[in-house]
Amino acid sequence: MTSRGFSPTGIRFENIEKRYGGLAALRRIRFEITPGECVALAGRNGSGKTTLLRIAAGLVRPSSGELTFPAARGAASGPSKTEPIRERASAGFVAHATMVYDELTAEENLLLFARLQQTPNASTRVEKLLREVGLFDRRDSLVRTFSRGMRQRVAIARALLHEPSILLLDEPSTGLDPQGVGWLAATLRELRDTGCTILMSLHGESEISMLATRAIRLDAGLIVADTRTGAEVRSILTFADA
Amino acid sequence: MSLLSSTTALLGKELRTEFRSRELLTTTVVFILMVIVLFSFTFDPTYNESRRFGPGLLWLAFLFAASLMLQPCFLREQTNDTLSALRLSVNDPFAIFLAKLVANTLFLLFTELLMLPVFAVLYNVPVLRVLGQLILVFFLGSLGVSIAGTALSAISAQARMRELLLPLLLLPLLTPVLVASTQVTVGLLDASPFLEWKGVGFLAIFDVVFLTALWLFGEYLLEE
Numbered sequence: 001m002t003s004r005g006f007s008p009t010g011i012r013f014e015n016i017e018k019r020y021g022g023l024a025a026l027r028r029i030r031f032e033i034t035p036g037e038c039v040a041l042a043g044r045n046g047s048g049k050t051t052l053l054r055i056a057a058g059l060v061r062p063s064s065g066e067l068t069f070p071a072a073r074g075a076a077s078g079p080s081k082t083e084p085i086r087e088r089a090s091a092g093f094v095a096h097a098t099m100v101y102d103e104l105t106a107e108e109n110l111l112l113f114a115r116l117q118q119t120p121n122a123s124t125r126v127e128k129l130l131r132e133v134g135l136f137d138r139r140d141s142l143v144r145t146f147s148r149g150m151r152q153r154v155a156i157a158r159a160l161l162h163e164p165s166i167l168l169l170d171e172p173s174t175g176l177d178p179q180g181v182g183w184l185a186a187t188l189r190e191l192r193d194t195g196c197t198i199l200m201s202l203h204g205e206s207e208i209s210m211l212a213t214r215a216i217r218l219d220a221g222l223i224v225a226d227t228r229t230g231a232e233v234r235s236i237l238t239f240a241d242a
Numbered sequence: 243m244s245l246l247s248s249t250t251a252l253l254g255k256e257l258r259t260e261f262r263s264r265e266l267l268t269t270t271v272v273f274i275l276m277v278i279v280l281f282s283f284t285f286d287p288t289y290n291e292s293r294r295f296g297p298g299l300l301w302l303a304f305l306f307a308a309s310l311m312l313q314p315c316f317l318r319e320q321t322n323d324t325l326s327a328l329r330l331s332v333n334d335p336f337a338i339f340l341a342k343l344v345a346n347t348l349f350l351l352f353t354e355l356l357m358l359p360v361f362a363v364l365y366n367v368p369v370l371r372v373l374g375q376l377i378l379v380f381f382l383g384s385l386g387v388s389i390a391g392t393a394l395s396a397i398s399a400q401a402r403m404r405e406l407l408l409p410l411l412l413l414p415l416l417t418p419v420l421v422a423s424t425q426v427t428v429g430l431l432d433a434s435p436f437l438e439w440k441g442v443g444f445l446a447i448f449d450v451v452f453l454t455a456l457w458l459f460g461e462y463l464l465e466e
Binding site for chain 1: 247248252254255259262321323324326327328329331465466
């Protein structure tokens with residue numbers, strides 16, 4: 001167990017395929033993310049990054065293949081626990097869309113999801129996160145009155161509510177100003193350092209991409225590059241953006 | 243306990259968002275009002291005619307209004323992909339359906355009770371003496387409409403011709419509810435009112451069967 005109270009969990013993709021009719025969105029995806037690793041997914045639009053993240057989140061069922069969540073060696077939950085991610089309620093997911101309600105206030109949104117996730121001390125946790133994302137003063141404003149960047153901050157706060165052991169981020173810096181990107185990078189660094197497994201799709205180099213200890217590049221649903229070497233990680237991320 | 247607490251939290255969200263936007267209630271009330279008023283102009287409703295045609299007309303108006311009201315039920319969860327957030331957050335996906343169908347039943351029931359005095363005045367039908375039984379029929383009928391409508395709304399929200407699909411699927415499926423509700427209401431508006439228990443029993447069975455089916459298979463309707 002880490003200081004944040006969860007057991008580090010990895011993700012193992014075993015020959016994952018996803019087809020939409022005749023279109024193969026993902027083909028023969030096979031790799032493992034070790035607990036506590038921070039992996040950046042790169043690739044052009046339509047390369048399969050979002051589909052892969054949604055499969056990892058348990059939102060999309062793969063056409064074939066298996067997804068498992070091995071726990072870290074020596075972790076309290078055992079070495080090969082493979083429960084579905086939703087049942088463990090251990091994943092935080094930030095998608096393209098904000099996944100929050102426009103007709104609710106920032107505080108109401110976070111309290112709703114905290115209650116659904118049965119987060120202990122929900123009100124305290126929500127207040128803490130609202131302060132962290134810099135929206136405490138606007139907590140009573142409806143989300144529909146927020147800018148894109150402010151909505152993204154609410155979305156990130158929602159994903160962090162239950163202190164997830166796995167964080168799945170689909171272009172998390174969308175809409176954030178440089179200050180927001182800096183805050184997100186610092187938050188992700190702290191999470192990574194406390195053992196949270198991070199899988200994120202990115203475009204190009206940024207403060208956030210610097211956190212990645214591994215980069216995987218997808219092209220037309222296939223993994224075409226996978227590296228843990230620092231220089232190559234940067235190269236994969238910048239090449240994908242070219 | 244988890245199902246109950248999740249449903250309560252989600253029901254609170256449904257009611258709060260509706261009372262802030264008032265999208266569903268306003269359109270439903272206006273639609274039913276228009277149908278009732280327009281039909282009252284097309285024929286002169288004497289007391290006998292009203293008792294014969296009134297209940298069928300009233301339930302048809304409720305049914306068409308429900309198909310309008312249920313359309314955005316899951317559609318508005320797609321705007322910000324909030325359905326995905328709900329799926330990731332709840333332990334039992336049935337809570338999502340349960341909250342929505344309870345909210346839809348409450349909205350329908352509220353609309354029906356609001357329209358009942360208008361119907362009674364325009365069609366010269368005494369309703370006060372059978373108000374309790376009418377509420378029972380409205381409740382069972384609305385529950386049936388909401389259960390089937392909420393399930394079909396989840397299906398149609400993911401389809402291409404979603405605006406057309408829901409009424410096309412919903413109206414034939416709800417024909418038995420329409421017939422049973424109308425028959426029971428005819429009995430209640432009779433000169434010597436009586437409660438047709440066969441119709442009430444049918445509505446109750448319909449509700450139980452469809453609610454059980456939704457509980458068993460609802461999770462599959464939410465998958466992408």
